[in-house]
Amino acid sequence: MRAAMYLMYGDSSSEDEDPAWAFNKILRRIRENQLYEIRLEGTGDGDDHYINNMTDEQWEDLGLAISNNTQLEEVKLSRGALNDHKMQFFFRRLTRSSSIQQMSLFRNGLSAVGVRSMVPFLQSASDLLEINLNYNLIQSEGFNTLLRALGDSTIKELRCIGCGIESIEIDSEHIPKHLKSLTLANKIINADGCQGLAKLLEGEDATLKNLSLDYNNIDDQGVNTLVDSLQKNRSLTDLGLGNNNAISDQGQIMLLKLVNNISSIKATLQSNHTLTHIKANSANCGNDLKKHIQRRIDLATQINAQNKQNPEAAGKAKVLQSQMNCCKRAELADLQGVNQLFVYSEIKPLHLPEVLALVRRYHGLGELYVALNSSIAGVISTVNRKECLKQQRAEHEAVIAEQRAKIAFHRAIIADRRTKVETIEAEIAIIEEADGSHIGRESRSSKRLRAS
Numbered sequence: 001m002r003a004a005m006y007l008m009y010g011d012s013s014s015e016d017e018d019p020a021w022a023f024n025k026i027l028r029r030i031r032e033n034q035l036y037e038i039r040l041e042g043t044g045d046g047d048d049h050y051i052n053n054m055t056d057e058q059w060e061d062l063g064l065a066i067s068n069n070t071q072l073e074e075v076k077l078s079r080g081a082l083n084d085h086k087m088q089f090f091f092r093r094l095t096r097s098s099s100i101q102q103m104s105l106f107r108n109g110l111s112a113v114g115v116r117s118m119v120p121f122l123q124s125a126s127d128l129l130e131i132n133l134n135y136n137l138i139q140s141e142g143f144n145t146l147l148r149a150l151g152d153s154t155i156k157e158l159r160c161i162g163c164g165i166e167s168i169e170i171d172s173e174h175i176p177k178h179l180k181s182l183t184l185a186n187k188i189i190n191a192d193g194c195q196g197l198a199k200l201l202e203g204e205d206a207t208l209k210n211l212s213l214d215y216n217n218i219d220d221q222g223v224n225t226l227v228d229s230l231q232k233n234r235s236l237t238d239l240g241l242g243n244n245n246a247i248s249d250q251g252q253i254m255l256l257k258l259v260n261n262i263s264s265i266k267a268t269l270q271s272n273h274t275l276t277h278i279k280a281n282s283a284n285c286g287n288d289l290k291k292h293i294q295r296r297i298d299l300a301t302q303i304n305a306q307n308k309q310n311p312e313a314a315g316k317a318k319v320l321q322s323q324m325n326c327c328k329r330a331e332l333a334d335l336q337g338v339n340q341l342f343v344y345s346e347i348k349p350l351h352l353p354e355v356l357a358l359v360r361r362y363h364g365l366g367e368l369y370v371a372l373n374s375s376i377a378g379v380i381s382t383v384n385r386k387e388c389l390k391q392q393r394a395e396h397e398a399v400i401a402e403q404r405a406k407i408a409f410h411r412a413i414i415a416d417r418r419t420k421v422e423t424i425e426a427e428i429a430i431i432e433e434a435d436g437s438h439i440g441r442e443s444r445s446s447k448r449l450r451a452s
Helices: 019-031 057-068 084-092 112-124 137-150 191-201 220-230 251-257 264-269 290-307 311-323 326-336 347-452
Strands: 004-008 036-041 074-078 102-103 130-132 155-161 181-183 210-213 237-240 277-279
Touching: 019 036, 036 130, 036 264, 057 084, 084 112, 084 311, 102 347, 181 277, 191 210, 251 290, 251 326, 264 311, 277 290, 290 311, 290 326, 311 326
Parallel strands: 004 036, 036 074, 074 102, 102 130, 130 155, 155 181, 181 210, 210 237, 237 277
Antiparallel strands: none
């Protein structure tokens, strides 16, 4: 069983227990590697509790004990347990960790000063996966410091709800390389903030999968910035923009076009096929048009979810379900302000029979009739094209046959000439052999005459 210890000030169950003794007990168990999790919570109400009166040296001791521990995986110091001053001494000795995976420091009233105290720890914690800084007023300065410090870290999840963040400056050379989830709901981020966030979504190395921007001041301009950065993004699956009341119907339509652009078949195929969830309106939205647009967004992201890791299949499914259905295409075209052109004119005639078969299979005879009316010229041209191709094939085959016959004829001539050459060479050889024997006999007769 995993060992955990909690020190919650004001807890009635520990009224008879000396707070100093309880703290020293935790410190001892941390030093002896006995704990996997600690949660220290203060009331933050100014009462005379031990946690609120710990000395700077005691905070250093606690930081050093945690730094040397090799079993501790989760540290939660929240609800007034810390402040900027305590952070300075706590992280003066807590400069590394080989085991901590989760660090939760929410509701401590921290500012950018407190974040700066954490930097050495953030840069050296080898297993840190999650940081929760919700409801600390770290503002833009603290958040930007945090991101720069996490550039080479193992961090995967960062939560900063209600942190007063407005503008976001992201250094492209220090983007967290493993960050998967970022939560920034705080009622302040606007279009300027979206400009900075776009850097996390651009490029082939983008890693972010979940971006929650609910309850902010993002408007259509901010949506446009995010949409531009997501056109070629292949990592983000979940985008939360709920309760951003400045987003109009047109802003929602931008998000719809992002995941299912109905302007052409090519545009549909090039839409974003990675996002599986987009929330773009409030839970209690009374705007029927916004609800309708959200449903269309949901249908497109559902197709993405059904075809994870296969964007090509998602694109084809969207074309089949929206472009090849006259009612859905008309509805989406009206929402997106697109002229309802004959979509079948975009399809190569040779592919029309296969496309019409799919329309019949998925949408029935009624839609097939509409499709035939729209594509009959293409079907006819396909038939004509087929006959033309058959004729061309026959002509090419005739030429091939003719050339093969010529090749065979010339091969026969070559074989005949080679035979004649071989016959001539054999006769020459016989003659040369005969001439050689005659010369030998004459030489021997001359030698006998000289001897006599």
